[in-house]
Amino acid sequence: MSVQRDVVITEVALRDGSHAIAHQYTVEQVLQVAKALGEANVPYIEVSHGDGLGGSSLQYGLSRTNEMELIEAAVSVCGPAKIAVLVIPGIGTIKQMKEAANLGVKMARIATHVTEADVSAQHLSVAKEMGLETVGFLMMAHMAPVEKLVEQAALMESYGADTVYIVDSAGALLPHQVRERVRALRQSLGVNIGFHAHNNLSLAMANTLAAIEEGAQRIDGSIRCLGAGAGNTQTEVLVAVLDRMGIQTGIDLYKIMDAAEEIVAPILQVPQEITRDNLVLGYAGVYSSFLLHAQRASKRFAIDSRDILVELGKRQVVGGQEDMIVDVAAELAQQQP
Amino acid sequence: MTKVKVAVLGSGNIGTDLLYKLRRSSVLELTAMIGIDPASDGLARAKQLGCATFDTGLNDFLEQQPELAEIIFDATSAKAHIRHAKALRNAGKVAIDLTPAAVGALVVPTVNIQEHLNETNLNLVTCGGQATIPIVHAIQRVAPVEYAEIVATISSKSAGPGTRANIDEFTETTARGIENIGGAKKGKAIIILNPAEPPILMRDTVYALVERERLDRAAITRSIVETVRAIQSYVPGYRLRTEPLFDDNKVTVFLEVEGAGDYLPTYSGNLDIMTAAAVKVAEEIARHRLEGAAIGEEMQS
Numbered sequence: 001m002s003v004q005r006d007v008v009i010t011e012v013a014l015r016d017g018s019h020a021i022a023h024q025y026t027v028e029q030v031l032q033v034a035k036a037l038g039e040a041n042v043p044y045i046e047v048s049h050g051d052g053l054g055g056s057s058l059q060y061g062l063s064r065t066n067e068m069e070l071i072e073a074a075v076s077v078c079g080p081a082k083i084a085v086l087v088i089p090g091i092g093t094i095k096q097m098k099e100a101a102n103l104g105v106k107m108a109r110i111a112t113h114v115t116e117a118d119v120s121a122q123h124l125s126v127a128k129e130m131g132l133e134t135v136g137f138l139m140m141a142h143m144a145p146v147e148k149l150v151e152q153a154a155l156m157e158s159y160g161a162d163t164v165y166i167v168d169s170a171g172a173l174l175p176h177q178v179r180e181r182v183r184a185l186r187q188s189l190g191v192n193i194g195f196h197a198h199n200n201l202s203l204a205m206a207n208t209l210a211a212i213e214e215g216a217q218r219i220d221g222s223i224r225c226l227g228a229g230a231g232n233t234q235t236e237v238l239v240a241v242l243d244r245m246g247i248q249t250g251i252d253l254y255k256i257m258d259a260a261e262e263i264v265a266p267i268l269q270v271p272q273e274i275t276r277d278n279l280v281l282g283y284a285g286v287y288s289s290f291l292l293h294a295q296r297a298s299k300r301f302a303i304d305s306r307d308i309l310v311e312l313g314k315r316q317v318v319g320g321q322e323d324m325i326v327d328v329a330a331e332l333a334q335q336q337p
Numbered sequence: 338m339t340k341v342k343v344a345v346l347g348s349g350n351i352g353t354d355l356l357y358k359l360r361r362s363s364v365l366e367l368t369a370m371i372g373i374d375p376a377s378d379g380l381a382r383a384k385q386l387g388c389a390t391f392d393t394g395l396n397d398f399l400e401q402q403p404e405l406a407e408i409i410f411d412a413t414s415a416k417a418h419i420r421h422a423k424a425l426r427n428a429g430k431v432a433i434d435l436t437p438a439a440v441g442a443l444v445v446p447t448v449n450i451q452e453h454l455n456e457t458n459l460n461l462v463t464c465g466g467q468a469t470i471p472i473v474h475a476i477q478r479v480a481p482v483e484y485a486e487i488v489a490t491i492s493s494k495s496a497g498p499g500t501r502a503n504i505d506e507f508t509e510t511t512a513r514g515i516e517n518i519g520g521a522k523k524g525k526a527i528i529i530l531n532p533a534e535p536p537i538l539m540r541d542t543v544y545a546l547v548e549r550e551r552l553d554r555a556a557i558t559r560s561i562v563e564t565v566r567a568i569q570s571y572v573p574g575y576r577l578r579t580e581p582l583f584d585d586n587k588v589t590v591f592l593e594v595e596g597a598g599d600y601l602p603t604y605s606g607n608l609d610i611m612t613a614a615a616v617k618v619a620e621e622i623a624r625h626r627l628e629g630a631a632i633g634e635e636m637q638s
Contacts, residue, residue, distance in 0.1 A: 054508075057486055057525060057527065058484075058486050058544040058546075058587065059486065059488050059527060059542070059544070089504045089505070090504050090507075090508065090527060090528040090529055090530070091508075091527050093505040093508060093509065094505055095505070095509075113530065113531075113532065115493060115532040116493060116501075116530045116532065118498075118501045118502075119501050119504050119530065121501075121502065122502060122503060122504070122505070143532075315533070316531070316532075316533035317531070318529065318530075318531050318532070318533075320527070320529045321490060321529055321531065323488050323490075323540075323542035323591070324490075324540075326582070326589070327542075327578065327579070327591055330579055330582075
């Protein structure tokens with residue numbers, strides 16, 4: 001049975017959502033979520049540490065469960081859905097990607113900072129050789145001008161990416177900025193264009209619709225907004241909205257709503273909402289996974305977490321530089337009278 | 338005082354920076370630079386500095402004037418070094434390898450050079466390894482390290498095409514060095530490229546989980562400070578950003594590396610610490626050889 005999908009959605013709660021729960025997923029939770037997503041006919045489900053394969057670390061937070069066990073669990077129950085993994089070269093390695101592929105992963109999403117695409121060359125080409133579907137994932141897209149984004153996306157296409165994503169890791173892009181970026185990529189690239197939003201400025205849905213209108217075919221969502229910061233475009237809401245617009249996602253609306261309500265909501269310690277810290281992530285243009293780390297540093301050094309995040313934004317810190325949070329907090333604490 | 342003759346193989350940024358550092362050495366005599374690009378800035382500068390220059394690669398050097406150097410610094414590429422390593426070994430030369438090839442013993446001058454003075458091929462691990470493995474070792478001297486993790490953040494401009502094309506080599510080789518040289522039971526390495534302008538200095542963070550019963554904060558801090566001073570003797574811009582932080586059994590150390598600005602810009606402390614460490618390794622070998630020769634002469638007389 002073939003399903004029509006005008007837009008192909010990747011559910012990222014089991015990867016991006018790992019940040020929001022400090023990488024505490026259990027095998028049981030992943031089994032329940034992946035099974036429900038598969039039954040709702042979600043085409044792709046991303047599973048890994050929040051910072052991708054090999055992300056379990058003192059820098060980003062140790063995983064409660066080895067991610068390979070989580071991947072294996074997801075593969076075993078996801079039915080026709082395909083399991084994807086994130087790999088950030090410099091953190092995760094080709095060796096780990098191969099291990100994941102042997103467990104049944106079908107898609108590798110290779111992520112770099114928006115200006116550093118050339119570190120993905122080896123990982124993308126090896127993934128392709130292994131028969132995986134490949135995605136190039138350009139993170140912190142708000143930090144580069146459009147021409148730079150186009151140049152870097154073209155590099156990823158040349159390395160063998162089947163799709164190139166514009167990734168708004170900080171949730172900082174405004175709708176017109178998303179529009180011009182997707183349009184520019186559509187004009188220069190032959191491959192699929194994807195868009196990954198964060199809801200820190202309450203723009204995830206608006207930005208996603210702008211991206212789709214400009215021709216993005218791949219969209220990331222997180223069910224119940226279970227992603228870093230204020231979460232991503234809320235998958236079940238997106239499915240409903242696109243349905244009203246006559247755009248087919250192939251996802252069963254009632255089933256994805258039930259999964260959100262009955263399975264994912266209980267995993268969240270607090271509901272995902274736009275708190276002042278989340279808002280500042282988007283406002284200052286800071287990597288969404290810095291949230292919990294900044295809150296911890298705020299307590300430890302008695303500094304307003306917003307001051308820490310704004311200072312990090314000023315210093316043009318990129319994704320993965322979580323060590324800068326404690327460093328900056330310690331420095332701000334010293335400067336206080 | 339007699340000096341040991343050395344040559345630089347590779348006329349790119351790293352090789353050229355080496356020229357300037359070698360000229361300051363009291364035990365090494367820079368005689369030649371070997372490249373493959375006659376138009377390279379490195380070879381032009383070497384000529385200006387009075388070195389013999391070869392622009393047709395290592396084989397011609399070894400055939401024409403092998404007596405010009407006992408020690409050769411290889412600043413080419415991992416792939417080329419595999420070939421060079423063999424040729425240098427056959428010619429009886431010592432190879433100091435700055436590429437990620439890791440053919441020979443992995444060395445960090447302040448930690449394990451004394452064990453490798455008679456080797457003929459020595460590898461400098463990685464820039465992140467040179468900056469952080471001594472700190473892991475400094476902690477390990479006081480309290481056994483169960484797990485050590487390092488995060489190296491470098492400016493995009495200082496990450497060369499070799500590093501970019503094979504970034505797993507960095508994470509994997511550095512992790513191995515943290516274990517085998519630093520002494521941690523398990524090691525992990527992460528590298529991040531930051532494109533900010535003006536370029537940031539190299540930053541390194543070391544996290545170590547130590548045996549709780551042996552956690553002596555004062556002794557660990559003393560040991561780290563001692564190591565930082567030892568590294569400063571050959572990398573003056575290497576420094577702690579703050580006092581080490583302690584959190585239960587976790588030790589966190591923030592470091593910054595400013596380059597000497599010889600040929601490379603000061604922000605590329607990651608490259609500077611490699612060239613400085615390479616010179617330091619060669620100097621230790623040279624001293625060992627000169628002492629050996631002196632003892633030999635005494636015994637004859």
